[in-house]
Amino acid sequence: MKHQDDFVLSVEGLSKTIGKREIVHDITFQVKAGEIFGFLGPNGAGKTTTIRMLVGLIRPTKGKIIIDGYDLQQDFLQAIRHVGCIVENPELYPYLTGRENLEHFARMVKGISQERIDEVIELVELKERIDDTVKTYSLGMRQRLGIAQALLGKPKLLILDEPTNGLDPAGIRELRTFIRQLATQEGISVFISSHILHEVQLLCDRVAIIHQGKILQTNSVTQLVDQERKVEWIIHPVEKGVQILKQISYVSQVEIIDQARILTHMPPEKIAEVNHQMIDKNIDVTGIKQYKQTLEDIFLKMTEGNQVG
Template identity: 75%
Template sequence: MESSEMVLTVEGLCKTIGKREIVHDLHFSVKKGEVFGFLGPNGAGKTTTIRMLVGLIRPTKGRILIGGYDLQKEFLQAIRQVGCIVENPELYSYLTGRENLEHFVRMVKEIPMKRIDEVVELVDLTERIDDPVKTYSLGMRQRLGIAQALLGNPQLLILDEPTNGLDPAGIRELRNFIRQLVDEEGISVFISSHILHEVQLMCDRVAIISQGKILKTSSVQQLIEQDSKVEWIIDPIQKGLSLLKKLDYVSQIESFGERILAYMPADKIAEVNEQMIKQQIKVSGIRQHQQTLEDIFLEMTEGDQIV
């Protein structure tokens, strides 16, 4: 991978507040045109990390490169590439949607006023844009927040828990919208969440963070395609058990009555079935449990919530 393809690169990022280490030695990067999920339970350090990415918090150690610019040393050029919503989409509630956007356009010389109509069209707020923000629903505020983030034609969109407080229809809408942005405008999206199945459907790659450390970074596809959990209903059970135990690609075998649960690669199921039949074991059911990101996530971060 060429480093020029990276929109965001984070190296050795640390944040210590007092004696507590909130974020410890993070490394990751976001490619051009990809949706990168940043997953972790509440209190894992997601928001602190995002605040460091947009310059609200100074890192104790480490480097953040956005579009090739060092956020600490070349703040203006680096932040110019970014559009963000940190936590809730908080805008000036006493102003109208349009006044809010005008306010932010005025802050950056390069953005023309007519850009407002484009982004408003994009987030489908045209009808209500001249109403005061205090009359907006949460979903509309969220869309205005995204409009605000898109004003400067950013290379990188940073969204912190964007689905918070949205109803299922709103979530689906947001997901489609983000996919559309990535596919049509080619921008990269960095998205944090603690609700996995939402992220699973829109991310290309994810990093799983827990207690301030990244446990794993990989593509969603790879994560899900690891050994899957397979349920066997067979008779006699003992013969089946000893057969499975002999195979080295099968792991974590457990039996319940006439059922056996075991982990194995999905493409070996047919082969195992064949061997069972050869040994005259009656197979009356094979069920493959597709693992979700949620299962993997819970497995990795087990016990975190209780701390």
């Protein structure tokens, strides 16, 4: 039974309880075709548990996972057919060569030809070392072999769990370029989890932020970053200015820095409007500064006050 919609991956009300602890609580999100979707959260937020449920390693306590229109619980074989994944480290058989590893996993899926194996080897640029045993590989090479393995079945959805773990900066940049290329050229949707936020900011179209097993927000990165900016006002008199700013609904977190400066969070397109109001009330505005937020700022703001223990 195939559900018809535009999403490659659709997760509804997913929960997992292990023992008495609810590790993932009622998660819902969708991944569109061809997009790179970031799954962000601190360590222990439930990222890995969620990913393991997405690939069928863990049975959800509640909820539904639809991959390419197939329910993962009911149509496991159909649903998983179009998924390539690396869960945590790229662990392959160290006593086999790179090529033997790929052939091993190719034999588990119908219709993967020798040409396809050569193709993915070419794609991840492992041609020279492919006939060496994996135990002689560097971490970066293992990572690439892991991706080659994930790409073998021409997946529509690539799931990568913390793919940059342990890579050096050059390796991270290389991986980023590679993932971009996969999404734009091959139309593969990529679901990528990370706790290193600036990495994902540069890569993802949309992100979901998960904290203590719950999704706090799902949005496009540009919207998340641009929906609010930090705006610094240099005005006189400060007290009166604060009163006015506090009355405006879309201005939040009004904070007096010193005698003349106030820091606010607000949408950037409303700056002129606020400026008008200030002038109307006879407040001297001598400076307005905009700061672009990073995902880190947003993330910290969202998870603030939620810290229990």
